[in-house]
Amino acid sequence: MNCSVAQEMLGPFFDGELDANSELQLRVHLSSCDPCKAALARLQWLRDVLRSGGLSYRTPPELEPRIRKSLRSDRRIFSNWRLLGAVAAAILLSTTVGIRFMQLKTSDGLEDAAISSHVRAMITGHTTDVVSTDRHTVKPWFNGRIDFSPPVNDLAPQGFPLAGGRVDYLGGRSVAALVYQRRKHVIDLFIWPAKTGQASGEEARGYNVIRWSHGGMYFVAVSDLNKTELEQFKNLLIR
């Protein structure tokens, strides 16, 4: 092992993150390399100073009671509106922390949950599990994956070609998500069985969400497509 390789490994070695084999090789190298030994000693010195206790900030004592109080009243009071967007974006981006389902208290939260599912699928690039423009491929794909058979329409002649589908999770249950396209826009259409349900059209976070029930199923369409065309899409489906 030469010094430049060893230097790269010193940090992970020092942090106890090296695998056993690499660690052994590095130890052999260290036993005969004074510059690397010195570099290791510098890492230790740095840590000693860093962890001597003088560099961690103390939480201001008033913060914890303030947080507790807010948690208990849990109103949507934000100490600073300029932060709201930042924190909301942060939550949205925390894909690694396993955000599955978001709910807002202003409504039943379905719009927001649907938008989150849509955005998450777009961010991860995981919009479709079955990729097909053929409804005779997409519809049977859901067999055995969910406990109902969603209606799958081919709207390519009307300018809304089918791109595929996936199983998603919304409102506490597994739902079918059909993916349609309109020019460069992606439309997620979430479907599950429900006799009735709230019908509405809303815009939130830059997305349009339309929900309706039809033929024993409940539909939620989400897209960054403009509202007029999304309504047009809905009307084609309930025709």
Add this chain to the structure above:
Amino acid sequence: MPQSKPTAEFERVILPHLNSAYNLARWLLKSEQDAQDVVHDAFLRAHRYFASFDGTDGRAWLLGIVRNACFSLLKTAKGQPIAANEELDLQTSPDTGPERKLILEEDLQALRSCIEALPPEYREVIVLRELEELSYKDISAAAALAIGTVMSRLNRARIRLESCLKGKGKEGGR
């Protein structure tokens, strides 16, 4: 609203990490007021989305939310570039925090201003690794970085700190 039980659970599992959350935010934002506001709001949002917490590591989960909020604020409000600048930036801001130990006093001061001079991405990994003592795996989860990226950022951050300290006449490893 069925809040009481989740709130009690939240206070038990997440609230104990307040000090870690504040320390990280304070280092990243360099402002006590901003740090307090971001941490406060991050806790409220975390509480709201507590149902999405998978129950494994509350600290990494919370720190992930806090650090994302900090970086969003750095990017949006301050217009500060968040991409790591490869040039060594020796600009430091004077800091007059209360100090205690005699022998380490100078070293602490020097190190503090060297950490503050780091680009936020490097400052973040140093704070998470050295002050909060997170493993590479936890840093990778909190900051949404690949382990390899954690490793290389930490290496670079340490190299910068060492050369910054050298510039201040502080030689480590004595």
